[in-house]
Amino acid sequence: MQVSKTALLTAASTAVGMAMFVFGTVAAQASSQPNVVGQKYSDATSALSSAGLSVVVSTTVGDTVDRSNCIVTHQQGRTEPAPENTSASAVNQVLLSLNCGAAVASATSSGNSLASPEGRAAAAAAASATPTPSG
Numbered sequence: 676m677q678v679s680k681t682a683l684l685t686a687a688s689t690a691v692g693m694a695m696f697v698f699g700t701v702a703a704q705a706s707s708q709p710n711v712v713g714q715k716y717s718d719a720t721s722a723l724s725s726a727g728l729s730v731v732v733s734t735t736v737g738d739t740v741d742r743s744n745c746i747v748t749h750q751q752g753r754t755e756p757a758p759e760n761t762s763a764s765a766v767n768q769v770l771l772s773l774n775c776g777a778a779v780a781s782a783t784s785s786g787n788s789l790a791s792p793e794g795r796a797a798a799a800a801a802a803s804a805t806p807t808p809s810g
Contacts, residue, residue: 708728708752708767709723710750711723711750711769712747715743715745715747717744719771728768729767730769731769731770731771732771732772733751733771734772734773735775736772736773736775737774737785739776739777739786744775745774745775747772748772748773749771749772751769753767754766755767778800779797
């Protein structure tokens with residue numbers, strides 16, 4: 676009976692140690708990458724590349740704007756392990772989800788609804804940027 680308790684405690688402490696190692700590695704990786712959510716794709720890729728990370732687009736919604744002007748809506752870091760039996764190194768990647776719709780939806784293009792906070796903000800910004808005729 677004593678042997679099984681010792682084996683159980685050893686297995687439990689090993690599992691806890693492994694969980695802490697894995698969680699610590701993921702947390703360290705996540706904290707070391709710049710947060711680029713809300714930025715244009717072109718700005719996000721510059722910031723991430725400067726941090727030594729490889730950028731991978733995982734999801735794209737819409738096709739109204741050029742990719743460089745798409746907005747990053749989500750990011751997630753991951754480490755792609757090196758292929759087995761090679762001298763290659765693991766690659767730190769950041770998966771990005773992009774919104775490539777127009778700032779505000781119209782009858783002919785996808786985008787944010789005027790009923791959403793994003794749509795109202797975009798419409799207000801467009802209205803304030805449009806010069807009013809003086810006369």
